[in-house]
Amino acid sequence: GVGVATKLRHGRPAPIATIRLISATGGSAHATATLRTTAAGLDISMTVTDLAPSPPGTMYTCWLVAGDDTLSHPDRVSVGSFVIRQPDRSVTVHWTTAAELSHFPHLGVTTEPDNGNPSHQGPKVLTAA
DSSP states (O other): OHHHHHHHHHOSOOOSEEEEEEETTSSSOEEEEEEEEETTEEEEEEEEESOOOOOTTEEEEEEEEOTTOOSSSOOEEEEEEEOOOSSOOEEEEEEEEOOOTTTOOEEEEEEEESSSOOSOOSOEEEEEO
C-alpha cells in the first residue's frame, strides 16, 4: 500500500521533451511523443494518428537517431515496433529504453520488413516536425 500511495501522490515524472512528428511523404499522418526520465531509463509514450495500416509482412519501427546518422553510417537505436490494423489508423504505444537522449536527440518512424533483421531497412514514414 505504501508504494501505491507514494506513486499516486507523486504521479508520473514531468516530461523532459515533447516531439511532434509529421508524415515524411507529405500525407496526413502525424504523431506526438512525450519523453520522461524514469529510474528504468527514458520512457517514451507516442500517439500516432492517421497512419496507413501496416502492409503485410511489415511493422512500423520507432528510432532514436543521433545527429550524425546517415544511411552509410547509421547511428540510431530502435526503441520499439508497432502495427496499425484495419480499420484503425491510430495507436498509442509506450516504450522504455536505456538510450541517452543527449546522444540520440531525434525521433523517427520507418516501415520495416518483419524478417528478424534489426537493422534499418525500410523507408521513413514519420519525421520530427
